[in-house]
Amino acid sequence: xxxxxxxxxxLFRKEGQNVTLSCEQNLNHDAMYWYRQDxxxxxxxxxYSQIVNDFQKGDIAEGYSVSxxxxxxxxxxxxxxxKNPTAFYLCASKTxxxxxxxxxxxxxxxxx
Amino acid sequence: xxxxTQTQPGMFVQEKEAVTLDCTYDTSDQSYGLFWYKQPxxxxxxxxxxxxxxxxxxxxxxxxSLNFQKARKSANLVISASQLGxxxxxxxxxxxxxxxxxxxxxxxxxxTILTVHP
Numbered sequence: 001x002x003x004x005x006x007x008x009x010x011l012f013r014k015e016g017q018n019v020t021l022s023c024e025q026n027l028n029h030d031a032m033y034w035y036r037q038d039x040x041x042x043x044x045x046x047x048y049s050q051i052v053n054d055f056q057k058g059d060i061a062e063g064y065s066v067s068x069x070x071x072x073x074x075x076x077x078x079x080x081x082x083k084n085p086t087a088f089y090l091c092a093s094k095t096x097x098x099x100x101x102x103x104x105x106x107x108x109x110x111x112x
Numbered sequence: 113x114x115x116x117t118q119t120q121p122g123m124f125v126q127e128k129e130a131v132t133l134d135c136t137y138d139t140s141d142q143s144y145g146l147f148w149y150k151q152p153x154x155x156x157x158x159x160x161x162x163x164x165x166x167x168x169x170x171x172x173x174x175x176x177s178l179n180f181q182k183a184r185k186s187a188n189l190v191i192s193a194s195q196l197g198x199x200x201x202x203x204x205x206x207x208x209x210x211x212x213x214x215x216x217x218x219x220x221x222x223x224t225i226l227t228v229h230p
Binding site: 031033035040041042043044045048050058088090092094100101102103104105106108 | 116147149154155156157158159162203205216217218219220221222223
């Protein structure tokens with residue numbers, strides 16, 4: 001079945017450590033997105049990519065980095081510069097105007 | 113800039129009754145899209161319904177309908193015949209219609225927690 005796979009489901013980060021969240025899709029979608037969700041809040045856009053080898057900053061990109069070397073993969077690195085990384089991270093992809101974004105099941109990141 | 117406002121932090125409804133979740137938006141764009149997503153306690157985001165700004169008829173998907181009032185900039189979600197499984201967080205979101213690097217990005221509201229009572 002086609003879909004978006006995020007891994008791991010839970011991730012723990014030590015102070016000063018970089019961690020990478022994986023997002024893979026087999027939907028053949030061109031555009032991919034990373035969102036952050038804090039408890040009881042809506043989603044905020046971190047980074048997005050519309051084509052391979054190109055990506056743009058979203059509203060809260062500081063302390064995060066991404067790459068898009070393959071169409072199906074869009075990993076997010078939470079760097080040590082992100083001082084408050086504890087949150088729920090959701091990856092999404094879409095194709096075509098007016099089409100909805102499809103989401104993965106998310107990764108919960110916590111600080112040890 | 114786009115903004116979505118959901119003024120109901122929580123809503124309660126009796127099973128089998130209808131419920132309306134409010135959403136107002138602000139944008140200077142002529143072309144935009146409006147979306148509703150459901151987020152159960154497990155965390156995944158489930159797409160429910162979409163309305164384009166130029167669509168003249170209100171969108172419907174099964175028990176979900178979107179009450180689109182363009183002049184009032186509102187896009188309320190109506191759930192008919194509520195079921196216990198409808199208990200979840202509901203998010204309204206919008207995208208810019210076309211052009212530029214903003215294509216496809218979603219701006220989300222704060223969400224409304226819906227609880228369905230038996």
